Amino acid sequence: MRNPKIPEATIIRLSVYSRFLTQLENKGVTNTSSGQIAEGVGGSSAQVRKDLAYFGEFGTRGVGYNVKDLNQNIIKILGLSKRWKVVIVGAGNLGSALTQYKGFKERSFDVIGVFDIDPTRIGSTLNGVSIYPVSKIEDMIKENGVEIGIIAVPADFAQEVADILVKSGIKAILNFAPVVISVPRGVELRNVDLTVNLEVLTYNIEMQKGE
Amino acid sequence: MRNPKIPEATIIRLSVYSRFLTQLENKGVTNTSSGQIAEGVGGSSAQVRKDLAYFGEFGTRGVGYNVKDLNQNIIKILGLSKRWKVVIVGAGNLGSALTQYKGFKERSFDVIGVFDIDPTRIGSTLNGVSIYPVSKIEDMIKENGVEIGIIAVPADFAQEVADILVKSGIKAILNFAPVVISVPRGVELRNVDLTVNLEVLTYNIEMQKGE
DNA sequence: TAGATTGTTAATCGATTAACAATC
DNA sequence: TAGATTGTTAATCGATTAACAATC
Numbered sequence: 001m002r003n004p005k006i007p008e009a010t011i012i013r014l015s016v017y018s019r020f021l022t023q024l025e026n027k028g029v030t031n032t033s034s035g036q037i038a039e040g041v042g043g044s045s046a047q048v049r050k051d052l053a054y055f056g057e058f059g060t061r062g063v064g065y066n067v068k069d070l071n072q073n074i075i076k077i078l079g080l081s082k083r084w085k086v087v088i089v090g091a092g093n094l095g096s097a098l099t100q101y102k103g104f105k106e107r108s109f110d111v112i113g114v115f116d117i118d119p120t121r122i123g124s125t126l127n128g129v130s131i132y133p134v135s136k137i138e139d140m141i142k143e144n145g146v147e148i149g150i151i152a153v154p155a156d157f158a159q160e161v162a163d164i165l166v167k168s169g170i171k172a173i174l175n176f177a178p179v180v181i182s183v184p185r186g187v188e189l190r191n192v193d194l195t196v197n198l199e200v201l202t203y204n205i206e207m208q209k210g211e
Numbered sequence: 212m213r214n215p216k217i218p219e220a221t222i223i224r225l226s227v228y229s230r231f232l233t234q235l236e237n238k239g240v241t242n243t244s245s246g247q248i249a250e251g252v253g254g255s256s257a258q259v260r261k262d263l264a265y266f267g268e269f270g271t272r273g274v275g276y277n278v279k280d281l282n283q284n285i286i287k288i289l290g291l292s293k294r295w296k297v298v299i300v301g302a303g304n305l306g307s308a309l310t311q312y313k314g315f316k317e318r319s320f321d322v323i324g325v326f327d328i329d330p331t332r333i334g335s336t337l338n339g340v341s342i343y344p345v346s347k348i349e350d351m352i353k354e355n356g357v358e359i360g361i362i363a364v365p366a367d368f369a370q371e372v373a374d375i376l377v378k379s380g381i382k383a384i385l386n387f388a389p390v391v392i393s394v395p396r397g398v399e400l401r402n403v404d405l406t407v408n409l410e411v412l413t414y415n416i417e418m419q420k421g422e
Numbered sequence: 423t424a425g426a427t428t429g430t431t432a433a434t435c436g437a438t439t440a441a442c443a444a445t446c
Numbered sequence: 447t448a449g450a451t452t453g454t455t456a457a458t459c460g461a462t463t464a465a466c467a468a469t470c
C-alpha cells in the first residue's frame with residue numbers, strides 16, 4: 001500500500017486547490033507556487049506542500065508548479081479523470097435544484113436520473129433529466145453501472161432509500177437528509193447537513209458576543 | 212474566559228446529538244445514556260461525554276441523561292433558544308430550494324427574504340417569502356437585525372455578494388458558491404461545498420479499488 | 423450493597439506548523 | 447553564484463480514546 005493514511009482534510013483541500021488552479025488556468029496563468037495557492041484558498045504554503053507530498057513531487061525547487069500539470073495531477077488523484085454517473089433520489093425542491101446544478105457537470109459528474117414516489121412528478125424532466133419512480137432505481141443503477149447516489153428525500157425516508165441504493169450496488173452516497181443513516185462497510189457515505197452548518201454559525205456568533 | 216478552545220468537531224457533533232435527542236423525545240423516550248446517543252449518531256460514548264463535559268455536567272452518574280433536559284441544554288449552547296433571521300441571496304434553483312427548506316424553521320431559523328438580480332423573479336414569492344432586488348439587501352438586514360446570510364449565487368458573484376452582506380452588518384455567512392470568499396475577522400463564514408463532497412467520495416471509491 | 427454510568431484525567435493518536443537541506 | 451521555492455523531517459499542537467474514580 002503506497003498510501004500511509006492520508007487525512008480526509010487533505011483530500012478536501014486538494015479539491016479546493018484544484019478549483020483554484022482551474023481559475024488560474026482560465027486567467028492564463030501558467031506557473032504558480034505553494035504560497036500563491038495558499039493565498040488563494042486561505043491556508044499556509046507549508047500545508048499545500050505537505051498535502052501534495054502525500055502523492056508525489058509535482059513541482060520544481062526554486063521555480064514552483066506548472067498550473068496545468070499540477071491541476072491534472074490533482075484531478076487524477078481525486079479520480080476525476082473519468083466521468084461519474086450519479087442518480088438523485090427525491091425530486092422535491094432540493095433534489096430538483098441538485099439535478100439542475102451546473103457545477104456537477106464541470107467537475108465530471110453526470111446526473112442520469114432522478115427518482116421520486118410522487119406520481120405527479122414522474123415522467124417529467126428537469127433540465128433534460130427524467131424523473132422515474134423509485135421502483136426503477138435498481139434497474140437504472142445496475143444497467144448503467146452508477147456508482148454514486150444522492151439522497152434528497154425527507155429524513156423519515158432516508159434510511160429506506162439508502163438501503164435501496166446499497167442493495168442496487170451503489171458505491172457511495174451523498175446524504176442531504178438531516179438524519180444519521182447507516183450503510184455497510186465498503187459503501188462510502190458523506191453527509192451534507194444544512195442545519196448543522198447554520199448551527200455552527202449561531203454557536204460562533206454567540207461565542208463572540210460572550211467574549 | 213470559561214471556554215478552553217472547544218473543537219469545531221464538538222460543535223458539529225452537539226448539533227447532531229440534539230437532532231437525535233429530538234427524535235427520542237418524539238418517540239416518548241425520557242431517559243438516555245452516552246452509549247445510546249453514541250449508537251444513534253455513530254460515535255463513541257467517551258466522545259459524547261467528552262463533548263458534553265466542555266459545557267457542564269448534564270447527567271447523573273449511574274443513571275444517564277434526561278432526554279428533554281439534555282436537549283434543551285444543547286439547544287441553549289448552540290444558541291438556538293432564540294429564533295434567527297436569515298436572508299438568502301440568489302433565487303435560482305438552489306436559492307429557491309433553500310428558501311423553501313422546511314428543516315430550517317424546525318431548528319429556529321426564519322428566512323425573511325430572498326434576493327436576486329433577475330427582474331423576472333423579483334416580486335414573486337417562494338413559500339410566502341418575497342423575492343427582492345439585490346439593492347434592497349442592506350435595508351432588509353439593517354431594519355430587521357438579520358444576522359445570517361446565505362449565498363446561493365454563481366461563483367463569479369459570490370465575493371461581491373459577501374461584500375454587500377458584510378457592509379450591511381451581517382454576522383455570519385453560509386456560502387454555497389463553489390469558490391473561496393474572504394470576509395473580515397469577526398464575520399463567521401462556513402462553506403457548503405457540493406462538488407468537494409462528491410470529490411471526496413470519488414477519491415475514496417478509487418482508493419478502495421486500489422487496495 | 424451491587425450494578426450502572428457519569429465526569430475527568432492520562433495516554434495515544436493524528437494533523438499542522440516550522441525549519442531547513444536540496445536544488446532549480 | 448544568489449535567490450527562490452520545493453520536498454521532507456522534526457517539533458508542536460490538538461483531538462480522540464481508554465481507563466477509572468466518583469457516585470447514583
